[in-house]
Amino acid sequence: MKKDLTKILERSLEALGIREYPPIEIEIPREEAFGDASTPLAMGLSRLLKKAPRKIAEDIVNAIADKHMFSKIDIAGPGFINFTFTDECLQSSLRNLLLSERSFLREDIGKGRRILVEFVSANPTGPLHIGHAKGAAVGNSLCNLLEEMGFSVEREYYINDAGRQIKMLGLSLYAKYQQLLGRDFEFPEDGYRGQYIDEEASALYESIGEKYRDVPFDICEKEISDWAYKRMLTLIKKDLEYFAVKDFNNWISEKQLYEKGEVSAAIDDLRNRGYIYGKNNAVWFRSTDFGDDKDRVVIKSDGEHTYFASDIAYHKDKLDRGFDVIIDIWGADHHGYVPRIESVMKAFGYDSSRFRVILVQMVNLLKHGEPFQMSKRAGNFVTLSEVVDLVGADNTKFIFLTRKSDSHLDFDIDVVTATSAENPVYYVQYAYARINSILKNAEEKSIDISAAGALKLSLLTNREELTLIKKLLTYQMVLESAARSYEPHRITFYLQELAKMFHSYYHKHRVITEDVDTAKARLALCQATRIVLKDALGILGVTSPEKM
């Protein structure tokens, strides 16, 4: 729809001899009185041409060649051009949707360009909690969306398996293990707590028996830490599977970056480029050259690398793999880190417009209306799998995706659980299940709509039918704008609007009527709605239940 209109306008401008013009925007007006689609093009041109916008609009309209698609073209307000499609035009678009399904719904804006999306990347020191779930939901749907829009997407998880937190995980287990053996071993002050640690300690005992009874931690550290972190990684993968997040393509290990010498190599590279210097016995990266507010240490005076050092290597590694676009999805509490990594990208000569950090705001977890502070160390966190058990994966994802990622979100366990039956996701899924039921009904009555070319869609003339068709036709635009802005949440709002229109239509008009041709046409409209609902839910990573 947008494509057609854009072309028509381009041709009109060409006919007028206007070569330079702002990007042509097509909007769907809020008010029905303003037509089905609208463009502010004339207003944008008025400054360039130094002419009154309404006059320009008139010229553009007069120069439009194929007016047969429209029942009306108005010039309104300060200079909007408002288009109203003919019923025939809408009906034939609906037919095209039915005939070509997916390819009708898609616009190839990716053109095969390679895009890397890194998300979740939680430390492998325990199960995923509710805070990680939002990043998972956003990342998963964004990847689905970009994939559908023609990008070649790789999903990536970065494993922080080299730092002290892994050692601490090992020590926590070791302490519990010693206690299991009846020893009076003091639990580390900033060790990891929680039920899962107890369980893992028992599992460790089952696995190795009393092997390390009299062995100090220093000696068995590597083995226990390795064992523990691999278990945790398995746990995380299970959690992601339970949340129905599509498999990651790549699992990148921080430790391996060190082992392969990539960390030193990356620092050497930056040194050759002149951005590395020594001061106070430490090694620094001159990030202030790229807009950061201070330079950053990469190797401490004790010779240890900082966390930032491996991040430099990791991002260089991403660059070396040759992606057209690189996206990092982070928790918003890491926002102070953004200029640092952007500096790294620029230092390596990467066009920074092709690198994007998407910040996912914190989830304010509430319990009984009170803020609930989570801490993995204190062991009082709400796990992702608990939430999925309580409110369901579809529900949780949808709630996260009805907000733009960069806004704070109150997630009240009680509210979400209590009102789960009234949750928006059910509203949308219900529409889908309802359609299924109708189609099944038609099938039982042997009403066949498989020959879309032969349907008399011109029988779809009432107001609700035409608005529903128009809504279906805007789906492409929603997908495109969601993909361009990396904002999958736009789809959830579209879905709610579409579902509302369908429910409304359903109540006002009986689908399977006496007149067979009318029934078929209406069933076809249901079928088209079903296609779009399923498609959009799929992109969000939400299921489409056949029955409810």
Next chain:
RNA sequence: GCGCCUGUAGCUCAGUUGGAUAGAGCAACUGCCUUCUAAGCAGUGGGCCAGGGGUUCGAAUCCCUUCAGGCGCGCCA
């Protein structure tokens, strides 16, 4: 103190990248099941878009400023 994010209906949030008379869901109230799923539909009420100034044909949206909340500011990870 500095930086980033946020402030829109009682609550939770959208707002098509600067467009037309400000939108939805919950909550509240009123109706609707002998016909395809009532997890539904129809309707009512509810707003100084935090405050102030600016930019222009036009501002919830961009700029400045004040206020309020969140987060971050280590040779931690």
